[in-house]
Amino acid sequence: MANEQFFSRHGGATSPTSANSIYLGVVLNVNEETGKTVVNVPQLQIKMSIERVVNVSKTNPLQVNDKVIVGYLDGHLSTPVILGRATYRDDGALDVAHIEPLSPLLIGLAALDQVPILDISANSTKKVAIEALAREMPQFAPQTMFRNAIINGDFRINQRGWSSSTASTTYGFDRWKAFNSGGTVTMSSQSFTVGSPAATGYEAEKFVRLVSASQSASGDYAVLQQPVEDARTFANATITISFWAKASSGTPKVAVEVAQVFGTGGSPSADVNTLGGQVTLSTSWARYSVTMSVPSISGKTFGSSLNSSSLNVNLWTSAGSTFNSRLNSIGIQNNTFDFWGVQVERGSYATPFERRPIGTELALCQRYYETVNTGTAWNTPYVNITGSTNGFSEFITYIKFAVAKRTTSYTMTGYRYDTGGSNAWWLNRSGYSWTPTPVFDIKTINGCRAYAGGAGATWVAVEAFPLWSCSDEL
């Protein structure tokens, strides 16, 4: 095996003079019998396709703007490979003895059981480099995980137990809401047929459906939205919004927009709506992506309320002529739109959809909504609390959230465990039960006090089922 080294330089300088510069590269071994080249990074096995072969030498270093080679992981044409970094030594030679692999999480983008052959048999010099090593470093290296700013983009989390709604601005799947004006817009939970996901290799259980009906007026519209907390998110950056989608008929459009909302309280700046573009759906699942620049927030004023600003990601499925200039005229579209796998990330590429561990995804959701509402099940030990009334004939307790909330101004709802009805608790003491409306106060981001009066007696033992939900959505 003979060693060959291939590098591209990040930063665009014309000569390797600084030992502190960061370079990106990969060490390749060439099997002289087969003419095949294998990637010589321990534990890393990647199948790549070659776009162009370039000679690399000390006197002919690759430049950032060179049109060289892009490697892709396992056919994911939007996923350039970044394998490692190296520096030049003081004598100007590449310090190939100290290749520093990038994050293992990044390498984890590739399945390790892929074919470990990089076929450059047609290349007499057997020297290759990867353009994206330099060009895409800023996109991938700092954010190998948690690339996706969208929470619950695959609609796995449904704490509300929601199935369908028509009311505008109602949240359904965690972090997702639809809003509309005019006609009837129904957002609903739908199930994939097992084995028939939106994309091969991305099995999922649920997707969201938006049905627009009877819209006709110039001011009518329908939008699927997720407000991403903090208007500073991606400000003055290039982002790519991607999702899988299909329609029930025809080739309707979806307008992809972000809205920078500067919060509440005080005198925040007006919203800034930026259209990323339109995509045209078909009746089959396909992945679409829009790359756009998010405006700078220079000169903007944020509202004084805590964590109240947001970057709203809007998927418009219908909009009358009132919105023509804003959305480039998608028009009224009474149709059925299905969405799955929504991702918003920094950079110019739609990388593979990021599926975080479900416990992590749930925790991300619970910053905005959390519930201990087990419905009408009897014998629910988690919430069966035995306590006593206080000197005011109240049953009083403290609710501790699993995840700290966005603000201290959240909406608390109590539920009866016997009927599931809201705005009440079911409480019981000897010979007496009552269903008062609980009060929630002394709110912190970590929890709140809760009490319910009407016991009719002080300092007596009480059995309580204090079910609750906390909504702190944007």
Place this chain on the structure above:
Amino acid sequence: MYFIRTISRPNEPTYTVIMRDAAYGGGQIPMDEANADYRAYLSWVAEGNTADVWEESSNS
């Protein structure tokens, strides 16, 4: 759709919250513009609606 509820408790300041009707999901909404539910309530009021006074027994 909404009710005004005054919270009064011994040795503590009295304050007011908005209660959303159970038919609309229920909930105790703080009078704070930072709360999206409260902003929805303000919009509802702006349409000319008036909240009722919450009666403790109304949902028991």
